[in-house]
Amino acid sequence: MIAHVFDYRTKKTLMRLLALLTPFNIIIYMTDGWQSYEKALAGKLHVASKRYTQRIDK
Numbered sequence: 001m002i003a004h005v006f007d008y009r010t011k012k013t014l015m016r017l018l019a020l021l022t023p024f025n026i027i028i029y030m031t032d033g034w035q036s037y038e039k040a041l042a043g044k045l046h047v048a049s050k051r052y053t054q055r056i057d058k
């Protein structure tokens with residue numbers, strides 16, 4: 001893990017996480033199908049599938 005943000009699942013939280021990831025020059029993003037990911041990662045290599053994400057139990 002190189003960065004994390006713990007908060008409600010909102011666009012604001014996503015933007016905070018992406019800001020933390022900026023210095024790492026991420027090549028591919030693998031996320032679940034949350035719609036905000038698609039909008040925020042437009043133009044980047046993005047795979048929306050739970051197959052490559054880990055399950056976190058709350």
